[in-house]
Amino acid sequence: MRALVKSAPGPGLDLLEVPLPAIGPTDVLIRVRMAGICGTDGHIWEWDRWSQSRIHPPLIVGHEFVGTVAAVGDAVHRVNLGDRVAAESHISCQNCLLCRTGQEYICERVQILGVDRDGAFADYVAVPEHNVWQLDPAVPDAWAAVFDPLGNAVHTVMAAGVSAKSVVITGVGSIGLMAIPVARAAGAARVIAIDVNPKKLEIAQSLGADAAFDATTPDLRQRVLDLTGGHGTDVLLEMSGSGAAINLGLSLVRNGGRAALLGLPADNVSLNLAENIIFKGLTVLGINGRSMFATWYQMQTLVTARRIDLDPIITHILPLARYRDAFTLLNGGSAVKIVLDLTAAD
Numbered sequence: 254m255r256a257l258v259k260s261a262p263g264p265g266l267d268l269l270e271v272p273l274p275a276i277g278p279t280d281v282l283i284r285v286r287m288a289g290i291c292g293t294d295g296h297i298w299e300w301d302r303w304s305q306s307r308i309h310p311p312l313i314v315g316h317e318f319v320g321t322v323a324a325v326g327d328a329v330h331r332v333n334l335g336d337r338v339a340a341e342s343h344i345s346c347q348n349c350l351l352c353r354t355g356q357e358y359i360c361e362r363v364q365i366l367g368v369d370r371d372g373a374f375a376d377y378v379a380v381p382e383h384n385v386w387q388l389d390p391a392v393p394d395a396w397a398a399v400f401d402p403l404g405n406a407v408h409t410v411m412a413a414g415v416s417a418k419s420v421v422i423t424g425v426g427s428i429g430l431m432a433i434p435v436a437r438a439a440g441a442a443r444v445i446a447i448d449v450n451p452k453k454l455e456i457a458q459s460l461g462a463d464a465a466f467d468a469t470t471p472d473l474r475q476r477v478l479d480l481t482g483g484h485g486t487d488v489l490l491e492m493s494g495s496g497a498a499i500n501l502g503l504s505l506v507r508n509g510g511r512a513a514l515l516g517l518p519a520d521n522v523s524l525n526l527a528e529n530i531i532f533k534g535l536t537v538l539g540i541n542g543r544s545m546f547a548t549w550y551q552m553q554t555l556v557t558a559r560r561i562d563l564d565p566i567i568t569h570i571l572p573l574a575r576y577r578d579a580f581t582l583l584n585g586g587s588a589v590k591i592v593l594d595l596t597a598a599d
C-alpha cells in the first residue's frame with residue numbers, strides 16, 4: 254500500500270510502498286478514504302524540537318481520517334466489514350488510574366495514532382475496535398475526516414461552558430474556527446474571534462462570530478470591554494498556543510471567568526499570574542483530546558442536526574500524491590484545513 258512515512262530523522266515525508274498493517278484479535282483494518290492534515294503533522298514534517306523528542310522513525314504519519322472497514326480481528330463484535338468509520342486517535346491503555354475513572358483522554362500511557370504508532374496517511378490503517386467510531390450516513394466524508402480536531406473544539410467548548418455567555422476565542426485556525434459554530438450551537442450569547450490572519454477572521458465572521466479583531470488592534474481591550482458591558486468576556490477559549498495570545502486572552506476575561514486552554518505553546522510561557530488569574534479569581538482549564546466517547550456523540554449530533562457547517566473551514570482537498578503541495582499550503586497563510594483524498598486519481 255501507499256503510505257506517507259517519516260523514514261529517517263529530518264524534515265519532510267516520503268511517499269512509499271509499504272506492507273499492509275497487521276491486525277490483532279481486537280483490531281480493525283480500515284481502508285482510508287480521506288485524511289486531515291493537522292498542525293501536529295506540520296511539526297513532524299518540519300522535524301521541530303518536539304518531533305525530535307517524540308517521533309521514532311520509521312513512522313506512518315496522520316491521525317485524522319475517514320474510511321471503510323476492510324477486515325476485523327476475531328474478537329471484534331461492535332464493528333462490521335464495510336462500516337464507514339472515523340476513529341479516536343488517542344489509544345488509551347484502559348488499565349491506568351485515568352482510564353479506570355472515566356478520563357481515558359488523559360491516559361497515563363496514551364499512544365497517539367501517527368505519532369507513537371503507524372497512522373492514517375496510508376491506504377490502510379489498523380486501529381483497536383475500542384477507538385472506532387461508526388458514522389451516521391448524514392456526515393460527509395470530508396467532515397468525518399476532521400472529526401478528531403472537531404472533537405477538540407467540542408471538548409473545549411463543553412468543558413468551558415458557554416451557555417448564555419460571552420466568549421472570546423484567541424487563535425482561529427481550524428480548531429478555533431470550528432469552536433465558533435459549536436459555541437453558537439451550545440448557546441453562547443456572543444462570540445468574539447481574535448487572530449492575526451485577515452482571511453481566517455473573515456471566515457470567523459462567516460461562521461457566526463459577532464466580532465472579529467486583528468490581535469494588533471490598538472484599542473482591542475477597550476473594544477472587547479465595550480462589547481461586554483465593561484466587564485470582559487465570561488469565557489476564553491485559547492486555541493493559538495502563542496504566549497502573547499494567551500496573555501491577551503487572559504486579560505480580556507472578566508473577574509470570576511473561565512479560561513479553557515487548548516493551543517500548545519512551543520516553549521514555556523510567562524504569565525502575569527497575579528493580575529490575570531489570581532486577583533481575577535479565574536478558573537483555568539487545560540484541555541487535551543476529546544472526552545471518550547461523550548465528545549464523539551456530541552459532535553455527531555451537532556452535524557446530523559445541521560447545527561454546524563465545516564465547509565468554509567475545509568479550504569483544500571488534494572490527492573495523496575500532492576502531499577508536498579499540501580504541506581507547503583499548510584505553512585502559508587491562505588489554507589485553513591487541508592484534507593488528503595486517498596481515493597482521488599493523482
Ligand SMILES: [Zn+2]
Pocket residue numbers: 290291292293316317401402
Ligand atoms: Zn490533529
Ligand SMILES: [Zn+2]
Pocket residue numbers: 345346347348349350351352357360361362363
Ligand atoms: Zn490508561
